[in-house]
Each structure stands twice: as C-alpha cells, then as structure tokens.
Amino acid sequence: MSVRLRIISEMQRIAAEQQVTLPPLDDDLSLHETGFDSLGFAILVARLEDDLGIDPFTIAEDAAFPLTVGDFIRAYENVPA
Amino acid sequence: MSPREAFALRDYLGPELKGRTLSDARQVVSLTDILGETCLGGRLDELAGRSVLLAIEDQLISAVAMTEIDGVAWRMLLCPSDLNADHSQTLIEDADIDVVVTDHPARWKDAGVYLVVAARQPMRAAAKAKTRRTTEWLMLTSGTSGAPKIVSHTLEGLSGAIVADGPARGDRPVWATFYDIRRYGGLQIFLRAIIGGGSMVLSQPGEPIADHVARLQARGVTNISGTPSHWRKLLMSGAASGFSPRYVRLSGEIADQAVLDGLSRAFPAASIGHAYASTEAGVGFAVNDGLEGFPASLLGTGRDGVEMKVEDGSLRIRSRRTAHGYVGRHPAVLTDDDGFVDTGDMVELRGDRYHFVGRRGGIINIGGLKVHPEEIEAVINRHAEVRMSRARSRRSPITGGIVVADVILADGDASSRSDEIRARILADCRAQLASHKVPAMIRFVTSLDVTAAGKLARTDA
Numbered sequence: 001m002s003v004r005l006r007i008i009s010e011m012q013r014i015a016a017e018q019q020v021t022l023p024p025l026d027d028d029l030s031l032h033e034t035g036f037d038s039l040g041f042a043i044l045v046a047r048l049e050d051d052l053g054i055d056p057f058t059i060a061e062d063a064a065f066p067l068t069v070g071d072f073i074r075a076y077e078n079v080p081a
Numbered sequence: 082m083s084p085r086e087a088f089a090l091r092d093y094l095g096p097e098l099k100g101r102t103l104s105d106a107r108q109v110v111s112l113t114d115i116l117g118e119t120c121l122g123g124r125l126d127e128l129a130g131r132s133v134l135l136a137i138e139d140q141l142i143s144a145v146a147m148t149e150i151d152g153v154a155w156r157m158l159l160c161p162s163d164l165n166a167d168h169s170q171t172l173i174e175d176a177d178i179d180v181v182v183t184d185h186p187a188r189w190k191d192a193g194v195y196l197v198v199a200a201r202q203p204m205r206a207a208a209k210a211k212t213r214r215t216t217e218w219l220m221l222t223s224g225t226s227g228a229p230k231i232v233s234h235t236l237e238g239l240s241g242a243i244v245a246d247g248p249a250r251g252d253r254p255v256w257a258t259f260y261d262i263r264r265y266g267g268l269q270i271f272l273r274a275i276i277g278g279g280s281m282v283l284s285q286p287g288e289p290i291a292d293h294v295a296r297l298q299a300r301g302v303t304n305i306s307g308t309p310s311h312w313r314k315l316l317m318s319g320a321a322s323g324f325s326p327r328y329v330r331l332s333g334e335i336a337d338q339a340v341l342d343g344l345s346r347a348f349p350a351a352s353i354g355h356a357y358a359s360t361e362a363g364v365g366f367a368v369n370d371g372l373e374g375f376p377a378s379l380l381g382t383g384r385d386g387v388e389m390k391v392e393d394g395s396l397r398i399r400s401r402r403t404a405h406g407y408v409g410r411h412p413a414v415l416t417d418d419d420g421f422v423d424t425g426d427m428v429e430l431r432g433d434r435y436h437f438v439g440r441r442g443g444i445i446n447i448g449g450l451k452v453h454p455e456e457i458e459a460v461i462n463r464h465a466e467v468r469m470s471r472a473r474s475r476r477s478p479i480t481g482g483i484v485v486a487d488v489i490l491a492d493g494d495a496s497s498r499s500d501e502i503r504a505r506i507l508a509d510c511r512a513q514l515a516s517h518k519v520p521a522m523i524r525f526v527t528s529l530d531v532t533a534a535g536k537l538a539r540t541d542a
Contacts, residue, residue, distance in 0.1 A: 038479050039480060041479045042477040046475060047521070057478035058478045
C-alpha cells in the first residue's frame with residue numbers, strides 16, 4: 001500500500017472512531033476542514049509513526065505543521081527512508 | 082573561631098574587584114560597595130542569632146539582605162515572591178521564625194513573630210557587618226500541592242559545585258537566570274556571580290520577554306540559566322536573535338534533545354550544558370556534550386565527592402551538597418540509611434547513557450491536562466479478556482502528549498481476536514472517559530514490569 005493510501009485509510013479509521021464525518025480528502029482540502037481536532041491529528045501522527053516508522057513533525061528542523069491534506073501527505077512522502 | 086568555620090557570603094565580596102554590579106529592571110547596585118550598605122535600616126544587630134523569614138518581593142533587595150544576614154542570623158528562610166500567603170503561618174511555626182524581614186511590613190503585623198523588620202532600598206550603613214557564625218540557609222521545595230517543605234542547607238553545601246568548578250574561564254562573567262534567586266536553581270546562579278567574582282542581572286516578574294532579553298544584552302550577560310520551559314519560551318518568542326551568551330545552562334526539568342538542539346542553533350557560539358540539581362539533593366552534575374541524558378559513567382563516586390546510583394529506576398544522590406534535612410515539627414526523612422537522597426526522578430539506561438523519563442509521582446500530562454493513569458486502566462481492566470494494563474503518555478508533536486495503553490490479554494491465544502478486542506476496549510473508554518483520556522493506541526504486550534514493592538512500574542510522568 002502506498003504511503004498516500006495508508007494515510008487516507010488511517011484517517012478514515014480515526015474518523016470512524018471519533019465519529020467525524022470526513023469530506024472527500026482532496027489534496028487541496030485544508031486540514032481544518034477535515035473535521036479532525038488536534039487530538040485526532042495527534043492520534044494520526046502517532047499511528048503513522050508506528051506504521052511507517054517516521055514522524056516528520058518531530059524530526060523536522062522547522063516543525064511547521066502542514067496546512068492541506070496534500071501537504072500533510074507530502075510531509076511523509078518526502079522523508080528519506 | 083577559625084575563618085573556615087564561619088565563612089559567609091560577605092566574605093566573597095571585597096573592594097579589590099571593581100565594577101561588579103547587581104541589577105534588575107529598575108536599578109543597578111554596585112557589588113563592590115555592597116558591604117558598606119544596609120537594606121535593613123541599620124537593624125542587622127537585632128537579627129543576631131535569630132530565625133529570620135526573608136519575605137521580600139523584590140529580588141534585588143532580597144539579594145542585598147541575604148548578603149547582610151548570612152553569618153549573623155541563626156537561620157534564614159528564603160521565600161520566592163510567589164509564596165502562597167496561606168502557608169506563611171505553617172512556615173513560621175515549622176522554622177521557629179522570630180523575625181520577618183519584608184518589604185511589605187503591614188502584611189506581617191499580625192503574624193505573631195517577635196520582630197518585623199522593613200526591608201528598604203540599600204543605603205549607607207553606619208558600620209560594616211562582620212561574620213559571626215555559620216547561618217543555616219532554609220529553602221522551600223517547589224512541590225505543586227500543599228504547603229512546601231522546608232529544607233536546610235549551609236552556604237558550604239550550596240556553593241559546593243561552584244567551588245568545585247573553579248573560577249569561570251575568560252573575562253569576568255555576567256550571570257543571569259530566568260529563575261527567582263530564592264529558588265534553588267536561581268540561588269545557584271546568584272552564588273556563582275558572588276563567589277566567582279562576576280556580576281548578575283536579575284529577572285523581573287511580569288516583564289515582557291523581549292524587554293528582558295534587551296536588558297540581558299545591554300548588561301552584557303555572558304552566562305545564563307533557566308529551565309527547558311524557560312528556554313523554549315525564549316526560542317518561541319523570536320527575541321533571542323542578537324543575544325549571544327557564552328554559556329547557556331538548563332536545569333530543573335528534563336532537557337530533551339530538541340531543546341538542546343534548538344539552543345545550539347539559536348546560540349551557535351555558546352557552550353550549552355544541562356545540570357541536574359534539586360532543592361533536596363543539591364547539585365548532582367552538569368552535562369556539557371550537547372546530548373540529552375547523562376553518561377552512565379557518572380554513576381558511582383564522582384571526582385568532586387558526589388556519589389550517584391540508580392535504584393528502582395530513580396536517581397539517588399549522596400554528597401556534601403545535599404540538604405541536611407527537612408525542618409519542621411514532624412519532618413520527613415530526607416535520606417536513606419546510607420545518606421542517599423532519592424530524587425524521585427526516574428531514569429532509563431539506553432546504550433551507555435541514562436535518560437530522565439519523568440517523576441515517580443506518576444501523573445501523566447496530556448496536552449497540558451493531568452491524567453491519572455490508574456483511572457484509564459480501571460476502565461480497560463474491566464474487560465474480561467484483559468489481565469493487566471498500563472496507561473502512559475506518549476510524546477506527540479501536536480498536543481505534547483497522548484495516552485497509549487499497554488494491555489496484557491488474559492488469554493495469550495486471543496491475539497487472533499486482537500482487533501475486535503481493541504475496538505471494544507476503545508468503545509468502552511470513549512463511553513466512560515473524557516476524550517483526552519481515551520488511549521490513542523492500544524498495544525498488546527506479554528508482560529509489564531512490576532517493582533520490588535509490587536507496584537506497576539511507571540516510567541512516565
């Protein structure tokens with residue numbers, strides 16, 4: 001499964017757990033509009049770290065958090081394995 | 082009486098070192114002239130042999146008063162300006178206080194003490210005070226709940242690490258700290274300035290951080306200390322640019338790699354060290370290699386007489402710098418039978434370094450909210466499939482922390498149903514716990530550590 005698909009499916013799983021209705025996850029969708037709160041993103045980042053072995057927001061020098069779904073996915077895709 | 086038996090703060094101040102100053106946001110006083118001054122209105126003699134509570138809001142006046150009173154009073158209890166007034170009567174009783182020295186005398190007129198002495202701006206004294214005895218220095222622990230405990234030190238113990246380190250290299254240092262100097266971490270810096278022949282710039286409560294940094298720069302601060310939280314706040318403020326200290330010191334909290342790296346990027350010319358110290362255990366050690374934690378080789382007997390060991394996961398320290406004991410009507414016991422202070426700070430050996438993992442106290446912090454892990458475990462443990470669980474905090478770049486739970490299944494063969502069991506545990510937690518207490522993740526494990534005392538080992542706080 002590609003990194004993108006793993007992220008999307010984990011978001012869907014957390015949305016179900018948190019009883020959040022996700023809009024279509026287009027790259028341009030702002031993270032704010034996903035309906036996730038900070039705890040939702042904290043859970044997502046922690047689970048992706050376990051799944052993919054990386055946490056781009058802790059290891060980055062300038063830990064600016066992405067603004068859109070596309071930025072979020074790219075943060076994972078751009079981390080060297 | 083030999084000079085060594087009674088050596089006080091004033092004996093580190095002499096006319097030979099010119100140009101030393103002590104300053105806050107409002108004024109600058111000369112440390113060279115300070116011996117000829119009084120902020121007690123010339124009433125120092127009335128404090129001889131007394132037990133003195135130093136309740137002075139202004140740090141600068143407090144610093145001058147400490148210099149006057151040390152070597153004259155029997156003991157002096159230092160109170161930071163944030164002392165909760167509800168605790169003052171307990172402190173007076175516990176420390177047998179008979180004199181209160183304060184810049185707010187009206188607040189203390191009903192305190193029932195023998196004498197209330199007003200602390201004022203320093204002025205010329207009629208005569209220079211002389212050291213007569215070794216004064217006991219009493220300090221308050223920084224516990225978050227209940228009345229603080231009083232611990233007893235001597236100047237010799239408080240300055241042990243400073244004397245061991247020897248004089249600061251390079252030009253005479255100008256010290257600063259974000260701490261209040263009536264707290265252990267701040268007092269260490271004040272003493273470094275006094276004993277090491279330097280100057281000192283005090284913090285000022287309520288001062289905007291940019292103004293504070295501007296003052297640090299204007300006064301030429303070379304050496305500065307604070308907790309990792311102080312430093313993170315400074316780094317986030319953007320006010321650090323242009324400030325370039327030679328030495329940056331962290332203490333009082335766990336200094337993680339991120340804050341150490343952040344400081345070395347912000348202050349590329351500075352050497353950056355983190356020190357381990359507590360009001361009870363005194364100064365343990367300083368680490369200057371830029372890495373979090375400390376080398377395991379520091380355990381055992383150090384070169385300057387500090388012995389450290391790890392027992393039941395917590396750091397234990399024995400040295401001449403530890404407090405002499407708690408003071409009070411029913412004082413707790415400070416050391417074990419061998420003289421070691423249990424710091425309550427939990428450490429974990431990874432490779433050849435120990436890392437601090439938290440306080441034994443056990444409360445976990447989830448995005449600024451305090452969580453008792455037992456509360457979460459109680460919900461999880463209600464499931465028939467669960468034998469045991471442990472809730473803990475896991476670091477998160479988003480919220481600071483999230484709850485994760487380690488669960489041992491009663492039936493080891495249930496692993497094939499783990500997804501189903503996990504979903505049911507989570508559904509229960511969501512139904513019964515506030516959302517920040519719901520585990521973000523549940524991990525099935527085969528064992529959880531238990532201490533010799535039979536308690537679940539918690540290594541987070």
